[in-house]
Amino acid sequence: MSYEEILTRYEPVIGLETHVELGTATKMFCGCKTDFGAEPNTQVCPVCLALPGALPVMNRAAIEATIRIGLALNCDIAEWCRMARKNYFYPDMPKNFQTSQYDEPLCVDGYVDVEVDGVTHRIGIERVHIEEDTGKTLHVGGATGRIHGATESLVDYNRAGIPLVEIVTKPVPGLGGLAPEIAKAYVAELRDIIRSLGVSDVRMEQGSMRCDVNTSLNRPGEEWGTRTETKNVNSLRSVERAVRSEIIRQSGILDGGGKIHQETRHFHEDRGDTSPGRSKETATDYRYFPEPDLVPIAPDAAWVASLKAALPEKPSTRRARLREEWGISELDMQSVANAGAVEIIEETIAAGASPAGARKWWMGELARRANELNIELAAVGATPAQVAALQKLVDEGKLNDKLARTVLEGVVAGEGDPAEVMAARGLEVVNDTGALTAAVDEAIAANPDIAAKIRDGKIAAAGALVGAVMKTTRGQADAKTVRELLLERLGVS
Amino acid sequence: MTDLTRLSASDLAKLISTGEVSAVEVATAHLDRIAAVDDRVHAFLHVDRAGALEAAAAVDRGEITGPLAGVPIAVKDVVTTKGVPTTAASKILEGWKPPYDATIVERLKKAGMPILGKTNMDEFAMGSSTEYSAYGPTNNPWDLGRIPGGSGGGSAAALAAYEAPLAIGTDTGGSIRQPGAVTGTVGAKPTYGGTSRYGLIAFSSSLDTPGPCARTVEDTALLHAVIAGHDPRDSTSIPQPVPDVVAAARLGATGDLTGVRLGIVKEFAGDGSEPGVTAAFQESLQKLVKLGAEVVEVSCPHFEYALPAYYLIAPSECSSNLARFDGVRYGLRAGDDGNRSLEEVMSLTREAGFGPEVKRRIIIGTYALSSGYYDAYYGQAQKVRTLITRDFQSAFEKVDVLVSPTTPFVAFPFGSRTSDPYQMYLADLFTIPTNLYGGPAISVPCGLSEGLPVGFQIMAPTLADDRMYRVAAALESAVGTFTPPAL
Amino acid sequence: MAAISREEVAHLARLSRLAVTEEELDRFAGQLDVILQSVARVGEVAAEDIPPTSHSVPLTNVYREDVPTTSLTQDAALSGAPDAYESRFRVPRILDEED
């Protein structure tokens, strides 16, 4: 049965819970650093290891970041709220409770506008709250490093206590068959908004942004169905696939007269479908209560107003403006945004490059390199100023495309600015006609047969001699100039 | 030569500062006393002879000075001491050596006070008799067959047995004051937030308050001044200057209470206090009147719900606070035979590591926080807490301090209240309201009943710790101090 | 009427990760029943409009600045561990589902 056909009989309702790890210098409740990839258990202290007697103190920057996210999502900021303890035992959670928020979230009742195919959909935001991350567990002894079949596990608490913001949407009905795409577009928009605030690197592949997707189906006119919660959907593409596969799976069960169980499910990137996890009926009672070790949060109205006034331009507004300025399509703009390259291209243009030139390097060579190394574009080793300088050299004809790539390699390798790399490596387009003429004459002399053919009018054969000249000049000649010179010397121009 | 262990902290400090005795001599005298009597008293779980002597030597070298420099102290085993075993009297932490000092321990060290060792207590500070220590009870120096109170029975007994001139206690529902009362020593619970909880192994976070214990009111105030004050590592620590409790104690010692209004709580009358306790309290009250104080009866109608509210709030918070003892990062691990799952090992560890009272409270707390019961139990208890606070506030509009016996009964024989946990809870009937409110309170010896000490409790408004010291010192000057029979 | 049954105590013990014995279950059920009946008295107080007190100090907005402080050394962090391997805390196998 086709997906389209399912949507004639069922209406999906979706909801998304997104966790964003904040990019603060220190953890939520202690001064331990948050550097990614540190040696295990080196960024821990009595507080984040939950040693007996240790007490938490809230990170002001994390509270501020949460409020800014709330404001950017059009939320109301609570005048007074508390942290709460969420009690359950799990070895990656040192206190065996998570310090989180329960019925008093810091931000409530906002929305995000998401555009798909030229239509704007408003996704309601139920709440934005602050909590803490868990440690990382390595499962050993099993076949696949997964928990299933493992004989023991090893825990590193470096990540335990890193501030985590949870953003929960209201249930979103009425999207029909577009639900998967809109879910994906929502997450992308959320990511762009948070990135624009500079409070997180929001990298789904590194886990600094993680999504849980709720899906239910109901027949038209009937009450909403039982929902399932698909956990840890770790890419934009997976968000879309997870919703779609749940719609298909649930419709199959409902068609067969079955019931949907309220449960968590796990999305499998490889297979593109979900499998059952924990059943909610047997879920533990979290025994939430106000965290007695922390005092209430009561953001000052003037502070909130100043944070609101200082919010950056909305990514959607900004994208529309830049798209206009750069003269590119919505699709191209979307790929620039997806690559996280908006700011860096903007800076490169500000440094003097043409929009097309700036986009070419960052979306081409440099994006490829960043992908290969799994790093941010900004960390790739070239600055906007260097890329602008490189493009200028091309525009001035001092570098051809091939040479420019070589120069860029040098820049990325830390050999200096493009001009310095050019000088050090002796890379420059040879436009000196004297030197070129000598090289052309040499090529003619070395290939008399080909030269004869060209003189006889077989112009197509010129390519071979141009190639020979390029070879002797190590690519530094401008091929077009060589060709013109060659034909001139052979008297056929 | 004088027996150094019989001197007050204030006298010891003077002798050390004038060079008449060395800090090492003072520490040695107390360590020797511990060696001589502690097999009978069992106030200490761990004695740090080397550490104490080293700290004393630093004072003698002139490296540290201050009002209590060189005066040794005993620290309740629920407070972390870097590199020195800290167990909270529980099997689950047997042998654990914290990698950090509690803030109050840092302050003791900075003040040049040698730490003699760690004192016995009810496991995780849950109890009123020290019978719930996993390492055996402490015996009351007044009668070795009786309880020294709890949970801080070790600290109080160490003072009464002249093993230490000063001690640190913690008070969640009376754990400083009630042991003080039944051992004839002084114990003060400061205003909640007035002393840092950082490094105090949590029992009930919203109630736990570390405080000073001593044999005299002035000594208690001197220690109070050393440990109190804002700590940025404790979010609930009050960022305000500490009232001058030492000056207040010295003022009170002059014996003038003219114009001071003492409130007696109507609802405490007829609450099952032993006749001897009531008699000693009333007699002392008359002595305070002679010093110029006025007695006013006040009504605190919600005090009768303090005990039930406390026994919901404290267990609820403890059920969560004690979740971290799971055999993963520190402490005991039991049942890990290579086949069992982590869940089984955690459960076996906690089963083996916690004693019965701790388990009872964890279970009650888990129950009171459950979604179906939260509103009726924990939520309701917190509302009652508000009402009790209002009772205190309206009482303090009429009186300067409230006074009562510290505990309804004198030291009871071992085993007489362990079979019925609720009978044990009654020991804290008069001390608990203050913990729910957050204000300061102190217990001062005021007399004997059948040869055993009776405590007099003075409760003051939050942040008015100085006020209770003034009344306490005046009382002390009127009734004198009480010396237990020789061990 | 009993405030709490033996089965309920068993359930609470499981939630609290306490592998209580049968003997303890019997004993606790009785004792907890007495305690709960006594503490249930808080319900007698009419308190519908009374705000709950979670903190006795009237403080709000206590924060630290986002400035790193010294962490424990790896050795100190692992010093109390019942079992450690390759600088991590080692635990027995975890059941497939979180509870």
Ligand SMILES: [Mg+2]
């Ligand atoms: Mg969450």
Ligand SMILES: [Zn+2]
């Ligand atoms: Zn930390």
